[in-house]
Amino acid sequence: MQYLVILALIVGVYFFFIRERGTKPASPKKDKTQETSNEMVACSACGIYCEVDEALLSNAKYYCSKECVRRG
């Protein structure tokens, strides 16, 4: 009986990972979100490139840090 439970667990985990692997390339939604999160913008003050999500938007310009916002 114990072996059946362990076997069921192993099979469950196995299929879980197979399903995970199978859905990753088949889902265009995930790729889209990755593309947008990887979009880079140049800091208007120092020119350093940073991700849009992390960049600070001030006066319609992107900055990498609060220091650069003050400078720019």
Ligand SMILES: [Zn+2]
């Ligand atoms: Zn900067």
